[in-house]
Amino acid sequence: MSEQKKNSKQYGFDWGMQVKPVYTPDDLKEISLEKDVGNPGDYPFTRGNFPLMYRSRAPLNRVYSGFLSGEDTNARLRYLFDRGMKTMSIALDLPTQLGLDSDDPRAEDEVGRIGVAIDTLQDMEDAFKGIDLGKVSTNITINALAPILLSMYVATAEKQGVARDQIAIVTQNDILKEFVVRGAWIFPPRPSLRYTVDVIEYCAREIPKASPVSVATGHLRSSGANAAQEIAWGFEIAFAYLQAALDRGMDVDQVASFITFTFHNKLNFFEEAAKYRAARKIWARILKERFGAKDPRSLMLKSFGGGGMEELTMQEPLNNIIRETLVALGAILGGVQGVGLCCYDEAYTIPTPEAQLISLRTFQILMEEAGMGDVADPLGGSYYIEQLTVELEKAALKLMDEIEKAGGIVKAIEEGAIQRLQARGAYERQKQIDSVEKIWVGANKYVSEGEEWDVKLHEYDPTIQVRKVEKLNKVKKERDNAKVEKCLNDLKQAAESGVNIMPSTLEAVKAYATIGEMTKILKSVFGEFKQPAVF
Amino acid sequence: MDLAEQVLMGDEKSAARLISLIERGNKGAYRELIKLLPYTHKTHVIGVTGPAGAGKSTLIGKLALSLCEEGAGVGVVAIDPTSIRSHGALLADRVRMKEVEMAGKAFIRSMADRDHPGGVCPAAAGAVSVISALGKQHIFIESVGAGQSDKAIFYLADTVITVFTPEFGDEIQLLKAGLLEIGDIVIVNKGDKASAEDALLAISEHVVQKGETTWKTPVLLVQAHTGQGIEELLAVIKAREEFLQKDGQGAKSRRDKTIIFMMALLKEEVWSRLAGHFPQDAGISRIIEEVSSDKLDLYSAVDLIAQNIEMKVLSGHQ
Amino acid sequence: MGRNNPIRVLMGKPGLDGHDVGAKVVSMALRDAGMEVIYSGLHSTVDEIVQMAVQEGVDVIGLSILSNAHLPIAKKIISKLKEKGLSDVPVVMGGVIPKGDISLLKEYGIAEVCPFSTPLNKVVEAVSKVAQSKG
Numbered sequence: 006m007s008e009q010k011k012n013s014k015q016y017g018f019d020w021g022m023q024v025k026p027v028y029t030p031d032d033l034k035e036i037s038l039e040k041d042v043g044n045p046g047d048y049p050f051t052r053g054n055f056p057l058m059y060r061s062r063a064p065l066n067r068v069y070s071g072f073l074s075g076e077d078t079n080a081r082l083r084y085l086f087d088r089g090m091k092t093m094s095i096a097l098d099l100p101t102q103l104g105l106d107s108d109d110p111r112a113e114d115e116v117g118r119i120g121v122a123i124d125t126l127q128d129m130e131d132a133f134k135g136i137d138l139g140k141v142s143t144n145i146t147i148n149a150l151a152p153i154l155l156s157m158y159v160a161t162a163e164k165q166g167v168a169r170d171q172i173a174i175v176t177q178n179d180i181l182k183e184f185v186v187r188g189a190w191i192f193p194p195r196p197s198l199r200y201t202v203d204v205i206e207y208c209a210r211e212i213p214k215a216s217p218v219s220v221a222t223g224h225l226r227s228s229g230a231n232a233a234q235e236i237a238w239g240f241e242i243a244f245a246y247l248q249a250a251l252d253r254g255m256d257v258d259q260v261a262s263f264i265t266f267t268f269h270n271k272l273n274f275f276e277e278a279a280k281y282r283a284a285r286k287i288w289a290r291i292l293k294e295r296f297g298a299k300d301p302r303s304l305m306l307k308s309f310g311g312g313g314m315e316e317l318t319m320q321e322p323l324n325n326i327i328r329e330t331l332v333a334l335g336a337i338l339g340g341v342q343g344v345g346l347c348c349y350d351e352a353y354t355i356p357t358p359e360a361q362l363i364s365l366r367t368f369q370i371l372m373e374e375a376g377m378g379d380v381a382d383p384l385g386g387s388y389y390i391e392q393l394t395v396e397l398e399k400a401a402l403k404l405m406d407e408i409e410k411a412g413g414i415v416k417a418i419e420e421g422a423i424q425r426l427q428a429r430g431a432y433e434r435q436k437q438i439d440s441v442e443k444i445w446v447g448a449n450k451y452v453s454e455g456e457e458w459d460v461k462l463h464e465y466d467p468t469i470q471v472r473k474v475e476k477l478n479k480v481k482k483e484r485d486n487a488k489v490e491k492c493l494n495d496l497k498q499a500a501e502s503g504v505n506i507m508p509s510t511l512e513a514v515k516a517y518a519t520i521g522e523m524t525k526i527l528k529s530v531f532g533e534f535k536q537p538a539v540f
Numbered sequence: 541m542d543l544a545e546q547v548l549m550g551d552e553k554s555a556a557r558l559i560s561l562i563e564r565g566n567k568g569a570y571r572e573l574i575k576l577l578p579y580t581h582k583t584h585v586i587g588v589t590g591p592a593g594a595g596k597s598t599l600i601g602k603l604a605l606s607l608c609e610e611g612a613g614v615g616v617v618a619i620d621p622t623s624i625r626s627h628g629a630l631l632a633d634r635v636r637m638k639e640v641e642m643a644g645k646a647f648i649r650s651m652a653d654r655d656h657p658g659g660v661c662p663a664a665a666g667a668v669s670v671i672s673a674l675g676k677q678h679i680f681i682e683s684v685g686a687g688q689s690d691k692a693i694f695y696l697a698d699t700v701i702t703v704f705t706p707e708f709g710d711e712i713q714l715l716k717a718g719l720l721e722i723g724d725i726v727i728v729n730k731g732d733k734a735s736a737e738d739a740l741l742a743i744s745e746h747v748v749q750k751g752e753t754t755w756k757t758p759v760l761l762v763q764a765h766t767g768q769g770i771e772e773l774l775a776v777i778k779a780r781e782e783f784l785q786k787d788g789q790g791a792k793s794r795r796d797k798t799i800i801f802m803m804a805l806l807k808e809e810v811w812s813r814l815a816g817h818f819p820q821d822a823g824i825s826r827i828i829e830e831v832s833s834d835k836l837d838l839y840s841a842v843d844l845i846a847q848n849i850e851m852k853v854l855s856g857h858q
Numbered sequence: 859m860g861r862n863n864p865i866r867v868l869m870g871k872p873g874l875d876g877h878d879v880g881a882k883v884v885s886m887a888l889r890d891a892g893m894e895v896i897y898s899g900l901h902s903t904v905d906e907i908v909q910m911a912v913q914e915g916v917d918v919i920g921l922s923i924l925s926n927a928h929l930p931i932a933k934k935i936i937s938k939l940k941e942k943g944l945s946d947v948p949v950v951m952g953g954v955i956p957k958g959d960i961s962l963l964k965e966y967g968i969a970e971v972c973p974f975s976t977p978l979n980k981v982v983e984a985v986s987k988v989a990q991s992k993g
Contacts, residue, residue, distance in 0.1 A: 099874035099925060103901075111903065114930040115874050188876015188900045193765075228879040319957070319975055352974060353956045354926050420593065428882040435883050439977040448975050462956060465926065535598065535638060535765060536899050540630050540882055553943060556915035564863050628864060628889035634910065635899030641906055647913055650896045652864075 015442075018276055019434075020233035022396045028388035036391050041286070045340075045381040049289035051282050051394065052382035053340035054305040059378030065343035066368040067144055067309065068361050071096035071121035073469045074476075075131025078121040082136060084358055090365055094144040094345060095132070096120035096355070097154070102189045104150055104524025107473035117469040119355055120146075124477045125517045129157040130164065138162040142173035144219070144345075149191040151178035151204050151217070152506050153523055156514040159212070175216040175265065178204050181242045182221055184418050184534070185427055186228045191524065194419055196531035200506060202249045207507035209259050216265045218246055219309070223269030225423075227313035229431030232280045233397060236287065237404035238423060239266060241414035247296065257296045261303035267345070268310045270332040277335030278384055279393035281308055285340070287398055310336025311345035317352040318448040322460050325349035330367055337377050338384055344368055350460055357463050421537040428540050477519065484517040492516045493526050500530040544575035547673050552647060555670050559649060562666035573666055576673035581791065583615075583672035584781050585679050587697030589659065589719055592685040594703040595729040599764040600680045601637035606774055607678050608645040615671035615679040616640075616648040617664055622655050629653075633682055647671050658692025659683035662805050665696055665798075694722040695801040698790050699780050703727045706739035720746055725776055726759045736761050755783055814849065823848055865989045868916040870898040870907040872935070875925035880974075884920065884952060887978040888985060904931065908938045911947055917989040923953040924974075929962065936967040948988035952981065 017023040036042065043049065046056035055061055068085055070093070071078045082093060097120040100112035106124050107116045116122045121132055138161060147154040155176050162172045180197040183190045192200065201218065208215040222230075222239025230238060243264050250260045266284075270277040288306035292298040312332035317325040329346045336344045346364045348356035356364070371377045384390040408414055417423050437443040444450050492513035499509040513523055543561075546554035561569035588596045597618065604614045618633035629652035640646045649671065653661045660683055668679050683693045694700055702723030707730075720726060726747055728739045744759045758776055762769035784790025818824045827844050830836035836844075869885045871878055878900055885895045896914050898907055911919050919939075923931060928951060939945055948969035955963070955973040963971050969991075970984040 099876075103874055105874075111874065114927045115925060118926055183876070186877070186879060188878055190876070228877070314954070319973060353954065428879060428886070431879045432883045432886045435887075435978055438975075439979060445975070449977070462958075532766070535601075536635055540632065540886060540897075552912050556913050560866070560915040622894075623889060626890045626892050628892045629894045630885055630889050631894060631896045632899075635897055638899060641909070644905075644909060648910075649913055649915075652894045654862075 018232065018273075019430075020231040020397065020400045022393070022400070028392055030388065032388045032392045036395055038386075041395065042385065042391060045385075048293070048301070048304060050285040050305055052385045054285070054307075054342075056381070058340060058381035059337075059372070060381075062342070064337065064341060064372070064378065065092045065142065065309075066090070066365065067092060067094035067311070067343060067345035068365055069094045069096050069146070069345060070361065071098075071132075072119075072355055072463070073117035073121065073466055074473060075121060075123070075128040075134075077117075078132045079134050079136075081358060081361075082132070085361060085365060086136070088362060088365060089369060092142045092144070092343070093136070095146065097145070097147060098122045099189070101154075101520060102147065102149065104153075104191055104520050104528075106519045106521030107470060107477055109521055113470065116473055118465055122469065122473050123154070123157070124473065124519050124521070125480050126157050126160055126514050127476070127480050127517065129154075129161045133161055133165075137167075138165055139167035139171045142175070142214075144175040144177070146177045146221075148177050148180050148183050148187075148189055149197065150520065150524065151176040152200060152207075152510045153514065153520055155204060155207075155215075155217070156507065156511040159511060160515050169211050170213055172212050173214040174212065175219050176204060177221055177267070178218045179220045179242065179246075181245060181414065181418055182224050182238075185238075185423050186224050187221075188536075190534045191528065192531040193534045194415055197534075198245065198249050198415070199503070200531075201246055202253055203506045205246070205250050205260055205263055206253065206255060206505055208263060209255065215263070216307070217263050218243075219265045219267050220246075221267040223267050223311060223313065225427060226269040226271075227315040229427045229429075229434060231430065232276060233400035233404055234426070234430070235268060236280065236284045236397070236401040237408065238414065239268070240284075240287065240291070240401075241405055241408050244291075245414050251296075257292070257298045258300040258303050261292055261296070261298050262300065262305070262307070265307040265342075266309065268308055268336075268341075269313050270310050270335045271316060272328055272331040272335075274331055274335030274338055275384075275390060275393060276397075277310070277332075278339035279390055279397050281306075281310065281336070281339030281341055282382075282390070282394045283398040283401060284308065286394070287401060308339075308341045309343040309345060310339060310341040312347040314347055314351045317347060317349070318445055319352045320452065321447040321458055322349050322352060323458065324447055325352065326363055326367065329364065330371070333368055333371055334377065337371060338382075340382055350462060353460075354463050354465075357461060359461070419537075424537070425540065480517055481519070488516045489513070489518050489522070492518055493522060496523060497526045497530060500527055542572060542575075543569075544572040544673075547572075547576060547670060548579060550674055552674065555647065555674050556649070558670050559663065559667045562670070563651070563654075563661075563663040569666075573669060576669055580669045580672040583668075583677055583679055584699065584777075584784070585668055585672075585681065585697045585794075586777065587681045587683065587693035587700045588703060589683040589690045589693050589700060589722070590685065590703030590727075591705075591719075594685070594705050595764045596682050596685060596703050597633040597636035599701075599703060599727065599729060599762065600682055601640050602764055602767055602770045603774065603777070604637065604640040604646050604678075604680060605643060606770060608640060608643050612678055613674070613676035614640070614646040615668075615674065615676035616646060616682070617651060617667050617671070617679065618648065618682040619651050619653055619660055619664060619684050621684050622652045624655065627655070647674060647676060653684050656808075658804075659685070659690030660692045660696060662808075665801060668696065691718060691722055692801070692804070695797040695804070698784055698794060699724045699777070701725045701727055703729050704739065704743060705730045706735040723747070724755060724757055724780060725773070726757060727762050727773065728759065729762050729764050755780070821848075865893045865918065865986065866896070866914065866916045867893050867918045867920055867985060867989075868896045868898065868907065868911050868914055869920045869922070870902055870910070871900050871922055872898075872902055872904055872907055872931050873923060873925055873927050874901060875923060875927075876900050877924045878922070880924065880953065881920075881922035884922065884978070884981055887982055888920075891982040891986075893985070904934045904938055907935065908942055908944065911939070911944060912942055916947060917992055918985050919947055919949045920985065921949060921951045921953075923951065923955075926954060928953065928955050929959060929966075932963050932966045932968050946992055948992055950981075950984055950988060952976065 045053035099115045101123045105112045204217040208217040220243045226235040285306045289304040326349045348360035348364045350360045495509045543558045607614045620631045622629045631650035683690045702719045831841045888895045950970045952972040960971045969988040972981045
């Protein structure tokens with residue numbers, strides 16, 4: 006009783022909750038164990054989507070890979086498959102994400118730098134050569150141009166003889182958050198939304214195992230949002246996609262289970278585990294009560310959890326392995342469907358194979374050596390975790406209500422309101438780091454001045470652009486250019502008429518039309534986004 | 541070669557330097573400015589004002605791009621507020637003018653208001669002259685966008701475009717804002733057709749037709765971000781230009797406005813110079829002391845201090 | 859430099875990288891240190907950034923690059939500034955920059971480098987310092 010607090014340090018979370026020194030049975034009094042917590046596999050799924058959780062469905066581990074050419078990427082993927090990787094997560098270079106071919110002047114110095122450079126179907130075929138797309142699930146981080154990359158994947162799979170209903174593909178296809186933080190936008194929000202829904206609609210019809218939208222709300226978190234904002238903004242963005250699909254006449258149960266989420270974890274795994282628990286509960290209730298979903302799969306939030314380079318330090322980079330272990334733990338204890346970790350060297354550049362291997366091993370050790378996934382929701386019933394879950398739920402619901410009252414998330418993004426909150430959040434966070442209120446071991450506390458840790462880093466091959474342009478020219482020469490022209494014309498008509506863009510995109514892709522050619526056509530119809538710079 | 545000559549030869553770098561020097565109150569720069577004045581009469585200066593978020597920058601970007609494409613020289617002076625706390629500023633209007641930036645043909649200058657009231661900064665007038673001397677036929681000035689007080693732009697521009705959005709709906713606010721009063725062209729920007737037309741109607745009713753001139757203030761619907769209505773607006777701007785050229789109306793109005801703006805700057809300058817001396821003046825200090833101890837009301841105090849200063853000025857003249 | 863003479867900085871985002879939170883955070887810190895900051899917006903080319911620097915009469919150019927393309931971009935901007943007679947405008951670079959590249963960047967003519975996780979007061983200091991040296 007007489008124990009004194011050692012200093013004036015504040016304990017709590019940036020979304021407003023103060024944390025007590027200890028939690029007791031009293032903290033469970035307000036919580037209905039039956040209604041709010043329940044059992045794993047039972048509505049509202051606070052404790053997880055499935056009764057046996059990881060015993061029945063092992064979580065996936067995404068190792069984000071891709072660099073230089075399709076061939077270079079293929080070699081790296083095989084290296085990782087040989088060491089137990091089970092799912093692919095493809096990183097694209099910036100020109101590809103923005104619809105620029107490797108010979109575009111604006112692509113100079115960026116070709117194949119932070120991901121694989123894709124100009125035509127040929128590059129995708131090279132990247133997945135010898136990898137059975139009927140057996141592996143793949144995540145592609147593509148947003149503004151999801152229909153094109155999805156078409157390339159489908160065309161590659163079909164060439165391998167894989168039936169469409171066996172294709173398991175996740176396209177990020179979350180354009181709204183690009184306007185807020187990641188900046189890989191091309192078209193304005195409204196036509197972009199239509200483009201997003203085209204993918205959902207097409208997958209509902211043709212590719213039942215696809216996840217055509219993975220709301221990457223983690224990007225918001227890693228660049229300034231707190232955990233409550235991460236849930237609230239991510240859900241509001243998801244509802245915008247869902248509503249757009251419903252407005253087109255689709256049924257909620259056709260759409261909801263196609264929307265998945267990628268969250269971002271920081272190191273406090275109690276907070277992060279509670280985040281997934283709160284998010285599942287909110288999703289289930291809103292889908293049921295507001296959207297009238299009936300299929301239990303619609304009510305289950307499918308979440309991926311990962312780390313971002315924002316948590317890593319350049320100083321003493323090997324410590325980042327420990328940081329990512331904590332990230333993984335928060336996700337697994339929170340009951341996610343998959344994990345995507347950063348590699349220790351990613352504060353510098355894209356990872357080496359060795360760093361990727363350690364990331365893969367981290368996950369394997371946690372799941373298979375340490376048995377972290379053996380029991381469903383092992384934190385459930387903890388006084389602290391249950392309280393944290395409830396508080397986070399309340400904070401997120403309040404934010405959602407505010408956005409909805411102010412006219413919705415699309416308007417908030419168009420006007421820059423979310424961007425403003427985001428930037429200010431990031432500024433506050435940086436000030437806390439600078440004042441050592443927020444601690445970064447080895448970077449702002451216990452800094453070892455003058456000591457250098459040399460780690461081997463990935464090196465870019467500057468000859469890639471020349472190689473890629475040669476290849477592009479070869480493809481252009483060998484393809485049936487009259488057919489390409491016809492396909493591009495069809496694509497334009499589809500864009501103008503408002504029919505689903507996917508079939509004509511797929512045809513253009515199969516004719517080896519380039520990303521740049523297709524994007525140019527789409528820009529002429531959809532226009533280009535103008536950034537509202539807001540602080 | 542001095543800066544003024546360089547500017548007249550079209551050197552942007554010198555123009556930028558001269559503007560910076562004017563901003564800093566450099567007297568040598570004022571002498572350069574004098575040399576430029578004879579070359580500044582062919583420019584149509586268009587002020588754009590309206591509440592924050594009305595889409596002023598986007599609108600200017602579109603107009604500037606169209607004019608550039610026609611082969612005209614275009615300048616932009618975009619003013620953002622200075623932070624009261626730090627005296628720093630974030631100047632981000634330029635980002636919304638990306639297209640004209642990419643076309644590479646306009647001269648755009650971002651300025652902070654440096655705590656100056658009225659939605660513009662003192663150096664804006666100088667900046668306009670410098671950009672005009674670069675050979676730009678059209679110069680847009682974007683005011684801060686703080687709302688009601690954004691009226692000083694009237695004295696810097698030949699033509700004022702006031703931009704509203706349908707959301708700015710409260711009619712009383714509109715009248716109070718006084719921005720309508722200074723608008724030679726009124727724009728309703730953004731919004732869907734129905735809501736914009738409602739706003740158009742509401743605003744049209746309140747547009748002040750200025751008695752002293754024959755210019756009829758038009759009210760236009762525009763979608764700045766899509767470019768819808770820009771062509772019509774450009775036609776109106778050109779009509780306005782012709783109107784101003786007729787019988788030298790524009791030149792006369794500009795001369796009058798310049799004197800008023802000068803007087804406003806003088807007021808500030810005189811005040812800031814005199815106020816610095818108050819603590820040393822025994823008479824004024826005593827009056828201030830009496831106000832703080834309730835021996836004197838503030839109105840009498842103002843009257844007394846003003847008399848005090850007036851006497852000193854007058855005695856200096858004798 | 860002071861109240862009537864604040865340092866003017868152009869904060870540029872060259873290249874295709876769209877992560878601008880860092881650029882915004884630094885812009886806010888510079889503003890709060892009394893500077894006037896002009897933001898270039900995303901996806902700016904080196905030519906556009908240099909054009910802005912010319913017209914805005916800035917004292918310093920800050921560049922934020924997270925795409926690893928800092929070396930070629932540095933080379934380009936320095937040569938473009940020279941071409942436009944703006945070699946006296948110092949360039950400060952921030953973002954994801956490995957330590958090993960810092961000396962190389964300085965060799966190219968970059969005045970200061972503030973890699974990811976540099977405290978904001980150090981960034982402000984670096985910008986002030988190079989602005990003073992410009993005179």
